[in-house]
Amino acid sequence: MIKAVRTGIAAAFTMTITAGLAIAAAPAQAAPSLSPYVAMGDSYSAGAGIVPVDPTVTPLCARSTLNYPNLVADALGVQSFTDVTCSDADTQDFYEKQYPSLTPQLDAVSKDTKLVTLTIGGNNNDTLIKVISACISAGTGTAGFGNPCETIYGDQFTNDILNKTYPAVKKALNDIHAKAPSAKVAIVEYPQVMPADNSNCFLTMPIAKGDVAYINKIEDTLNGVVERAAGETGTTFVSMQSSIGHDSCKPIGTRWVEPALWGTNFVPIHPNALGMQKMAAQTLAAIGG
Template sequence: MLTTPRRRFAGSRTLTTSLALAASVVLTATPVAGAQSITQADGTIAVSSLGATNDIPGSVAGSLGSLSTPAYADYVALGDSYAAFGDQTEPVVTDGPAARCGRSLTNYPNVLDVNTAIGELADATCGGAVTEDIFEEQHSGVAPQIDALDSDTDLVTLSIGGNDVGFGAIVECISGGAPGAPLDCRGQLDDQVSTAIANVFGKVGAVDKVYAAIKQRSPGATVIATQYLPLLPASNEDGCQFTQFIGVDNLNWAREVTARINDAVNAAAVRNGHVSVLPVDTTVDRSACGEADERWTDFTGGAPTNAYPMHPTSLGQQAMAQAIAAAI
């Protein structure tokens, strides 16, 4: 039993309602002193030693230096809600078909674009995107994401594949039980998830086709894949009421699945000649169980982080932008 839950809810009924709402949403300046870019054994570029400041990682202005001419003149961001979402009050597009994508001014493409080393940004990200949405209209009137690329594009970031694997179904399962009676999500979904990871991220899989299309349209571009910021704390001992609700078995399984997906994101990037990034911070709990002003992700969204349920906070998007800046 966890003794120090970091986030408190009014009660089990309130928590259950909040999780149901969260599942429904899923389905549908100066760098910090001491921050280091570390290339891990698997090829992942991790930004660590970020410290406990609430400004992590700042505006990322300065990570690439102050340049009169951008090092990357034409930046295109492709991907799903982990790249599109941020602060709910800061949408980029509020009318027309693209408003359904939920692109936020505090998502990592826009945070990265503040840097003077980055030129023009075309943010093609869209909440709920799967790999086929890179090539097809996700919503009527919204161009396929791949259309944002051309031969002048020199920087591409990519967050894709999580929805293909079934992130929404995973969230729905782990949050779908009753207090004290969680569902057996490993038994229900693990085979399906394993097959999906292989099909989506494996050799000649759906993500490889995305990389091939990027290379064809923008052969000179630097391509950075972004891994998925974990919702769950690294240790069961750092849990909160949400992790108690879903149960130890589901907690362990969901943590394993997150690691497997991120490993697959990285393997696909490396196989195609690119790198993936993931910000890390060993000094503070940045999971959705962490203190509200320190979280990189959030379970239920809304106040106080103003994030979307089961997605990165604006602070998490800043951290991802810093990791990308360190990689390029």
């Protein structure tokens, strides 16, 4: 509000225009230092299942033009943006072709790159795929009772994350920094998939109630090694703790991640368009954009 002491219409108009120009100029000032921008990573970066789908890449990537990297690039107004995100990618796909039509993701990074964002690690050892599919299968078999997934698999997933995923993610981050020594590198943690209070929604996420805490522990372990690797490599860690309360069991408009059944994405158990917007906002806040 304009205080009463500021009585001149011309003065108020001038102040309004000046403020507007300052806001409009902000992206233009930020863009040169964060361009070229390269987006890397898996389906949680690619925005898998959100339309419209990027027509410039194989449909196997299920990459959306509304994924969080595109939203970040638009917000920053970067002049050069390269998106090599692809569903099912793990750290090995940074070094090898994931599909014949693709190049290794790390090839997109150069000494001139000024910004790199990524989510990675969830597909190493097929962790996310194994956890969700295994727990859905086990939960369906017990009609949602007990903790059959934890009973069957125990510490297998967490051990793989600690012993295999962690060093792989750390190596990938070190290699990104080595190729782009002047770049800001930001790795985004995975948003909350299951309710933090360990409740369940069996009709849309057919996972036994006793296994919700088990899945949450595995996801916490995964995000923990991502944060640890980030801290040890000078990488910006983008927290998604704000996703708690916006898990796949929540209604449309509240949830940021879609459930296994009756969701809005054509790829289930992935962030929806709202989730992508929130991941973009958190990334921008973390990198100072």
